[in-house]
Amino acid sequence: MEMMQKKSGGGMSSPPTIVSTPFTGRETCFEDPTIRQTLLTLQSDHEGLIRMGSGYGSFDPLGKLAYLDQMEKIEERWALLMTKLDLGKHVSGEFKDQTSAFLGGMNLSVREFFELLGASKGWLRERANEGRL
Template identity: 30%
Template sequence: RQPPEDKGFMESELVVREIQSIMKEHSDLIRLGATYGKFDKRGKLLFIQQWKNLMERYEIHLKRIELSDDFQAQLTIKQIEVNLENMGMNRSTMMDYMRSTLQKMEDDAERSPW
């Protein structure tokens, strides 16, 4: 009988579950956002809050990956950084852009009479 194989950080159940959860929620919010214009004020504010919560979870998840000394984790961070650089951004500017966009959406929703 062989001992269980030691999983790397990126293959751990917790990490896999969290990234799957983040990806599912992201996809769900993208789909839901297609009807954003039909939401009332309360619906818009709830939608925005869900995005804010998701972005916070994503930031925490990325920080955990970044702090890991696991090779695959470091490779993942590097890949994310390269992808963002190809779009003229880094992680900080991406998160700032998302926060700014959500704040503008929230301000707009707050001004909405309904």
């Protein structure tokens, strides 16, 4: 947040909202059972990780590190799927526009957003490692 406030020059205003979805699940690419199952499994795994994360504060240091590892694996799987779908022109242009506007409302590019996300996870890892000492 501090990094975002510095970038925006102080107080934060509400960025535009994202109301579009990247895809409906009815695109032709999802007729392929492998792609459809990949999406369903990824969604289920992601939802499970979110539920598990609600207890993050009670995890011991090794549990926190394991959770962060799982989070990064889910992010990598989403990135791979989204890249495949985007290359096949299956990702909604409206979603891309809204995402860009949302990040732009916080004065962030996509690259800067992922850098900020990486720095946040690095900070969480440092705190977890400190707890191991």
